[in-house]
Amino acid sequence: MSSLEEAIALLTPRRRLLAFTGAGISTESGIPDFRGPDGVWTKIDPSEFTFDKYVTNPETRKRSWQMRVSSGVLDAAPNPAHRALVDLWNAGRLMGVVTQNIDGLHQAAGLPDEAVVELHGNVRTVDCLECGASWTTEEVIARVDAGEEDPPCTECGGIIKVSVISFGQAMPMREVELAQQWAARCDAVVAIGSTLSVYPAAYVPLEAKETGAAYVIVNQGPTDHDDIADVVVPGPAGETLTSLATRLITNA
Numbered sequence: 001m002s003s004l005e006e007a008i009a010l011l012t013p014r015r016r017l018l019a020f021t022g023a024g025i026s027t028e029s030g031i032p033d034f035r036g037p038d039g040v041w042t043k044i045d046p047s048e049f050t051f052d053k054y055v056t057n058p059e060t061r062k063r064s065w066q067m068r069v070s071s072g073v074l075d076a077a078p079n080p081a082h083r084a085l086v087d088l089w090n091a092g093r094l095m096g097v098v099t100q101n102i103d104g105l106h107q108a109a110g111l112p113d114e115a116v117v118e119l120h121g122n123v124r125t126v127d128c129l130e131c132g133a134s135w136t137t138e139e140v141i142a143r144v145d146a147g148e149e150d151p152p153c154t155e156c157g158g159i160i161k162v163s164v165i166s167f168g169q170a171m172p173m174r175e176v177e178l179a180q181q182w183a184a185r186c187d188a189v190v191a192i193g194s195t196l197s198v199y200p201a202a203y204v205p206l207e208a209k210e211t212g213a214a215y216v217i218v219n220q221g222p223t224d225h226d227d228i229a230d231v232v233v234p235g236p237a238g239e240t241l242t243s244l245a246t247r248l249i250t251n252a
């Protein structure tokens with residue numbers, strides 16, 4: 001039996017699926033991952049982009065804004081993998097998605113906000129780290145395009161930052177609690193497009209597995225949980241999830 005058939009057999013009787021997604025679900029939308037063969041970390045040193053460096057070094061902020069302008073994340077569109085999860089949601093088979101991604105593509109594909117927990121924030125908004133004022137990222141990118149390399153808060157002059165969680169920055173409490181609740185209540189967890197090496201996020205599928213859920217991984221390339229999962233399905237997320245969702249909905 002192929003690993004995909006094994007996954008279908010394992011997941012068919014389990015009604016409450018939780019999806020845990022990483023950067024690999026969005027590479028087919030043109031957004032590079034971090035640790036894949038063409039990942040961002042093959043070109044850039046991640047230690048340059050810690051929260052500490054962001055708040056202390058204007059050069060880091062300038063580079064961050066330039067990377068944000070050129071990243072293409074704000075223009076990306078959902079792909080078949082995001083849409084397959086929407087199909088599972090519409091069929092009543094998906095509890096929700098816990099995502100490490102910041103691209104908003106699950107919601108763009110059609111999942112309601114309450115079905116998505118964003119553990120690492122999102123790129124849609126920018127906040128002042130001092131007074132909490134907030135803007136859309138488009139508004140701030142327009143200021144960068146107009147020549148402000150390190151745009152300050154227009155209210156208090158403080159440092160502003162896209163609402164994503166950087167290395168060394170605390171995870172959002174409400175999202176972490178919700179992810180833990182979903183992990184404890186699901187019958188199966190499917191991790192998609194993640195090396196499962198970024199903690200504490202990668203505890204979510206582990207917690208689900210520890211509380212009795214089946215654990216399926218869909219990923220191109222090895223992950224840190226390959227020995228823990230019940231089934232590992234190697235392959236591209238779009239094609240694999242489309243097949244998986246179609247069969248699970250047909251088998252319902």
Ligand code: NAD
Nearest residue numbers: 022023024033034035036101102103193194195220236237
């Ligand atoms: P990662 O870069 O560590 O791992 C991605 C994995 O997905 C790799 O194993 C890669 O080989 C695999 N992959 C790539 N394309 C795939 C495809 N089409 N189908 C199946 N698998 C594919 O990503 P991670 O585990 O999510 O951790 C990276 C961190 O970076 C996350 O915390 C996330 O916040 C952030 N990030 C987010 C985005 C985004 O929002 N799209 C992009 C880059 C990084």
